[in-house]
Amino acid sequence: EAAVTQSPRNKVTVTGGNVTLSCRQTNSHNYMYWYRQDTGHGLRLIHYSYGAGNLQIGDVPDGYKATRTTQEDFFLLLELASPSQTSLYFCASSDPTGDSYEQYFGPGTRLTVL
Amino acid sequence: LAKTTQPPSMEAYEGQEVNVSCSHTNIATSEYIYWYRQVPHQGPQFIIQGYKDYVVNEVASLFISADRKLSTLSLPWVSLRDAAVYYCIVTDILLSGSFNKLTFGAGTRLAVCP
Numbered sequence: 001e002a003a004v005t006q007s008p009r010n011k012v013t014v015t016g017g018n019v020t021l022s023c024r025q026t027n028s029h030n031y032m033y034w035y036r037q038d039t040g041h042g043l044r045l046i047h048y049s050y051g052a053g054n055l056q057i058g059d060v061p062d063g064y065k066a067t068r069t070t071q072e073d074f075f076l077l078l079e080l081a082s083p084s085q086t087s088l089y090f091c092a093s094s095d096p097t098g099d100s101y102e103q104y105f106g107p108g109t110r111l112t113v114l
Numbered sequence: 115l116a117k118t119t120q121p122p123s124m125e126a127y128e129g130q131e132v133n134v135s136c137s138h139t140n141i142a143t144s145e146y147i148y149w150y151r152q153v154p155h156q157g158p159q160f161i162i163q164g165y166k167d168y169v170v171n172e173v174a175s176l177f178i179s180a181d182r183k184l185s186t187l188s189l190p191w192v193s194l195r196d197a198a199v200y201y202c203i204v205t206d207i208l209l210s211g212s213f214n215k216l217t218f219g220a221g222t223r224l225a226v227c228p
Contacts, residue, residue, distance in 0.1 A: 102163070106157055
């Protein structure tokens with residue numbers, strides 16, 4: 001079964017702080033995604049990548065950078081964190097082959113920006 | 115992209131069969147239907163996907179109306195572990211190529227009573 005891990009699981013920072021959220025998948029999936037989840041908005045796509053060195057913009061990219069260093073590792077960077085970025089962040093991966101487009105999600109990182 | 119409409123909440127007793135409906139009246143011919151669920155403190159988990167007719171796997175079954183405007187996720191013999199938010203998602207794979215963009219709405223919150 002696909003495994004996606006995230007670290008840290010919880011993070012508290014202050015406004016203007018620099019935060020990096022990490023995601024690793026161990027199933028050689030090509031696609032990786034970063035979502036945020038807020039009450040009343042469901043999950044919203046921030047950035048995604050289809051391979052090492054690639055980065056694509058999602059639906060809510062403002063204030064976020066991302067980097068895909070290897071096929072396994074995808075990082076989300078908040079260089080000047082703001083309280084509006086307090087949220088639950090999920091990473092996911094997928095390998096669309098045939099008719100299966102299932103995404104595998106990590107356990108999430110809860111970020112609080114004071 | 116098709117918009118989905120689900121009931122905001124449902125309640126069932128353990129052992130009952132639960133049917134969660136999803137309306138997607140503007141679904142395009144190239145769009146597929148996915149169902150995910152999310153239990154508290156975890157990321158969403160894929161349940162089932164379909165295009166038309168009837169699909170079944172070890173977890174659930176999915177019935178799609180002939181005009182594809184309505185789908186129903188059926189969970190047999192629910193247990194307390196099935197208490198979760200269930201998301202119906204419609205996505206156009208052909209247009210997006212291999213990119214599997216999932217747009218999560220508010221979903222249906224299923225409460226299971228002992």
